[in-house]
Amino acid sequence: MSIPVNSSYSIKRRLSLQLVGSAAILATILFVLVLNFAAQVSEQSQDNILTASVTSILDSASIRGGEVSVDIPYAALSMLGNVSDDRVFYRISADDIFLTGYADLPEVKQQNRPDESAGVRSFITAPYKDDTIRMVSATRQLSVGGEPVNIGVSVAQTRNGQASTLARISRTAIILGLGFFVISAALAIFAAQTSVRPLSRLAVSVSRRGPKDLRPVQSPVPTEMVPLVKSLNSFIARLKTSLTRSEDFIAEAAHRVRTPLATVRVQAEIVMRRVEKPQNRKALKEMIRTIDESSRAAGQLLDHAMVTFRTDHLERKSFELADLVADSVERMAPLAELRDIKIDMLSKDRGQISGDQILIQSAVHNILDNAIKYSPPEQVITVIVQRERQGDLKGITVQIADRGQGFNKNDSARLTERFIRGDNAADTVGSGLGLTIAKEVMQAHGGDLTLNNQQYGEGACVSLYFPF
Ligand SMILES: Nc1ncnc2c1ncn2[C@@H]1O[C@H](COP(=O)(O)OP(=O)(O)O)[C@@H](O)[C@H]1O
Numbered sequence: 411m412s413i414p415v416n417s418s419y420s421i422k423r424r425l426s427l428q429l430v431g432s433a434a435i436l437a438t439i440l441f442v443l444v445l446n447f448a449a450q451v452s453e454q455s456q457d458n459i460l461t462a463s464v465t466s467i468l469d470s471a472s473i474r475g476g477e478v479s480v481d482i483p484y485a486a487l488s489m490l491g492n493v494s495d496d497r498v499f500y501r502i503s504a505d506d507i508f509l510t511g512y513a514d515l516p517e518v519k520q521q522n523r524p525d526e527s528a529g530v531r532s533f534i535t536a537p538y539k540d541d542t543i544r545m546v547s548a549t550r551q552l553s554v555g556g557e558p559v560n561i562g563v564s565v566a567q568t569r570n571g572q573a574s575t576l577a578r579i580s581r582t583a584i585i586l587g588l589g590f591f592v593i594s595a596a597l598a599i600f601a602a603q604t605s606v607r608p609l610s611r612l613a614v615s616v617s618r619r620g621p622k623d624l625r626p627v628q629s630p631v632p633t634e635m636v637p638l639v640k641s642l643n644s645f646i647a648r649l650k651t652s653l654t655r656s657e658d659f660i661a662e663a664a665h666r667v668r669t670p671l672a673t674v675r676v677q678a679e680i681v682m683r684r685v686e687k688p689q690n691r692k693a694l695k696e697m698i699r700t701i702d703e704s705s706r707a708a709g710q711l712l713d714h715a716m717v718t719f720r721t722d723h724l725e726r727k728s729f730e731l732a733d734l735v736a737d738s739v740e741r742m743a744p745l746a747e748l749r750d751i752k753i754d755m756l757s758k759d760r761g762q763i764s765g766d767q768i769l770i771q772s773a774v775h776n777i778l779d780n781a782i783k784y785s786p787p788e789q790v791i792t793v794i795v796q797r798e799r800q801g802d803l804k805g806i807t808v809q810i811a812d813r814g815q816g817f818n819k820n821d822s823a824r825l826t827e828r829f830i831r832g833d834n835a836a837d838t839v840g841s842g843l844g845l846t847i848a849k850e851v852m853q854a855h856g857g858d859l860t861l862n863n864q865q866y867g868e869g870a871c872v873s874l875y876f877p878f
């Protein structure tokens with residue numbers, strides 16, 4: 411029987427999701443960083459070329475005949491063309507008076523204005539002619555007739571080449587990010603699986619144990635699982651103690667109940683020998699019968715408790731069924747002799763079965779006890795052990811047949827229930843637990859108990875079937 415367990419979430423799934431989520435975030439960060447870096451680098455390289463261009467134009471500025479003259483070197487603009495097909499614009503001015511180039515190029519704002527004394531360059535990105543341009547401006551001071559003149563040069567270039575480079579890089583960055591994500595996700599799932607593996611290993615090792623295996627878990631476990639295994643071990647230890655205690659209790663209780671009853675019975679018998687009045691003798695007889703009944707009932711109740719307990723923790727061992735039955739027959743022979751009943755045992759086949767010998771002995775004992783009780787005196791009880799097939803299953807059966815009244819067809823279905831006795835049981839001592847015990851033992855061993863009447867002649871025939 412497995413009791414359903416509430417599970418709130420799966421560690422493996424949660425861990426995988428968290429790790430895969432982190433991998434996705436990291437992949438996105440990686441993508442953004444790569445893209446930013448690429449944008450910076452490409453802007454930087456454009457700036458460098460623009461600066462070189464501006465510098466070489468400024469360098470070519472000179473004073474000729476008291477006039478500012480600027481010869482734009484061929485290389486100054488061609489170096490920009492080399493890099494991409496972007497359009498190039500320039501403007502040259504002297505003391506803010508436009509000299510040549512594109513007059514409408516954006517003005518460098520005040521705060522961006524190059525520091526005139528130091529010739530510092532300024533960089534701006536601005537819209538121009540339905541496009542975006544990057545522009546570098548710088549100044550140089552020349553002196554015309556002792557008067558300082560500030561030559562300003564701006565060179566600008568559209569950014570289409572840069573944009574397409576960036577698009578290319580972003581495609582690569584996406585592939586890179588995706589690749590990174592896929593590899594990290596696979597690693598994350600693998601990591602999640604490995605981290606919960608010790609848990610499933612522990613579960614398997616505990617569930618594979620036999621019902622009587624109450625050893626503590628000793629195989630090494632990860633540190634995080636130590637508290638769990640510790641409490642599991644202490645639980646196993648407590649269970650073991652309580653099981654041993656109840657086993658002891660059953661034995662002790664059986665002893666304590668039966669012994670005083672036996673004493674009372676002996677006393678009653680002694681008294682009976684001295685009593686002569688038929689009335690008193692009758693009362694004493696009744697008393698002895700009741701004592702017998704109580705003693706048997708107590709015994710059977712405890713037997714039943716023992717059977718329930720042992721079938722819950724079935725301890726299987728391999729043994730020869732015919733030997734066990736022969737042993738039971740031998741033990742019951744004195745009881746049978748009291749009624750001049752003979753038990754004939756015929757072991758047609760031998761066969762090893764695996765099971766709890768004490769339980770099977772108790773089942774056979776109860777069936778034999780019934781056969782003796784319900785059979786008329788001076789009769790024979792036949793016990794046969796033989797191999798049998800039930801469909802595809804091979805097994806071995808113990809058949810116990812007597813020459814009594816047999817089972818009453820009407821109530822035989824209920825006779826295996828607790829405390830249920832048949833109509834024929836009125837004059838016999840009993841508590842209605844014998845067949846219950848036998849049935850439970852057979853069920854625990856995967857076997858079967860069948861109640862039949864003899865095909866030929868009178869009497870009950872009870873079969874205990876054990877599959878191999
Ligand atoms: N060999 C048998 N012959 C006839 N009836 C039987 C036989 N064995 C069992 N029974 C019937 O089955 C009933 C239940 O048996 P059991 O559980 O052993 O209880 P008890 O023997 O204490 O009455 C008995 O009361 C009896 O009616």
Ligand SMILES: [Mg+2]
Pocket residue numbers: 776779780840841842843844845
């Ligand atoms: Mg009985």
